[in-house]
Amino acid sequence: MQIQFYDIEGPARIEPRRIRDTRGFFMETFRDDWFRQNVADVAFVQDNHSLSAQVGTIRGLHYQSAPYAQGKIVRCLRGAIFDVAVDIRPQSPTFGKWVSEILTPENALQLWIPEGFAHGFCTLKPDTEVCYKTSELYRASHDCGIAFDDPDIGIVWPLDVSQATLSAKDREQPPLSSLR
Template sequence: MQKKLFGLDGPVRIETRRIGDDRGHFMETYRDDWFRENVADVSFVQDNQSFSALAGTIRGLHFQLSPHGQGKLVRCLSGAIFDVAVDMRPQSPTFGKWISETLTSENAYQLWVPEGFAHGFCTLAPDTQVSYKVTCFYNPAYDRGVAFDDPDIGISWPIDLSKATLSAKDRAQPRLFSLR
């Protein structure tokens, strides 16, 4: 495994190595000792999986408040996503800044989104499945979100937003600076 850092302190892209032959391939997708030494010293408590039938589906931007904040290790099992992490740490010099990575079943990249960041993604292909490990159980009392199209964040989504598929909850999320 290898890692790539971004301009924001926290998120990390993880690159896995595939070993293949005429039968297909094998890859190690998670190794606790490597992750703790190279990315973050955390424990994962829950695995989640989502399926989006349509390309252009946006899920997010979601996060949980402390003491139930979640770190997420995200990977795309089938299809492709434009994956986003937004710094939501109020005292951070990069508050409101974002990074993105394209995760596909072919590139097998994973994105570590640490606690204190909102997470969301846009599907780039139909029938996309995403799996992610989290460091804290879901707690609806601490569940929060921020508008995916907030101009103060300025995410450059790779689709026509007027045609995006979103939940009612994600369409009604507040703007970033109302949360600070």
Template sequence: MQFERFSIAGPALIRPKMIGDSRGYFMEAFKADWFRETIEDVTFVQDNQSLSAETGTIRGLHYQKAPVAQGKLVRCLKGSIFDVAVDIRPGSETFGQWVGVTLTAAAGEQLWVPEGFAHGFCTLEPQTEVFYKVTNPYSREHDAGVAFDDPAIGVAWPIDLSKVILSDKDKVQPKLESLR
């Protein structure tokens, strides 16, 4: 596996080695020892999967509050997404800054989103499936989010925002300033 870091400390883009032939391909999608030694020393406790029927669906920007903050390892199983991590760590020099990458089922890339980051994605194709591993189980009591379109963050979503599809929860997420 290969990986690269970003200008914001924490997140990483992981590119697995795909071995292909006329039958298709094989890849190692996750190796716990490699991940702990190379990316971050964490343990994943839950796997989640979502299906978004329509192109232009945004899920996020979500995070969980301490003491059950989550790190997420995100991968696209079908279709493609624009995946985003926003630094919400109090006192961080890069607070409010974001990184974004396109993840595709065809290439198998994964984005590591550590604790202290809000996470979200938009679908670039219909019937997109996303799979992610998390470091803490879901807790409704600690569930939180930030507005996907907060100008203080300025995510450059690659879709027409006038046609975005959101959950009721994501339509009313607070602005970044509420976290200061």
């Protein structure tokens, strides 16, 4: 696996190596020892899988508050997503800054989103399936979010956000400034 870090400390782009032959391919998508040595020394306790039927579905920006903050490894199994991690660590010099990747089954890229980051994605193809591992169990009592279209963050979504498909919850998320 290859890894690339960003200017914002924490997130990482992970690219598994594919072994191809006439049958197709094989790849390791996760290896605990490699991940702990090269990315972060965390254990994963839950796998999640979502399906978004429509192009232009935005999910996020979500996070869990302490003491149940989650790190996530995200990958796209079908379709394509514009995946985003936003630094929400109040004392961070990169607070409010974001990184993104296009994740597809073809490129096999994965995005590591550590604790202290909000996560969201926008579907670029119909019937997109996303799978992610989390370092903490889901706790509804600590489920939080920030506005996906907050101008103080300035995410450049790959679509007209006024046409996005959103949950009622994601339409009502507070601004980033609520975290300071």
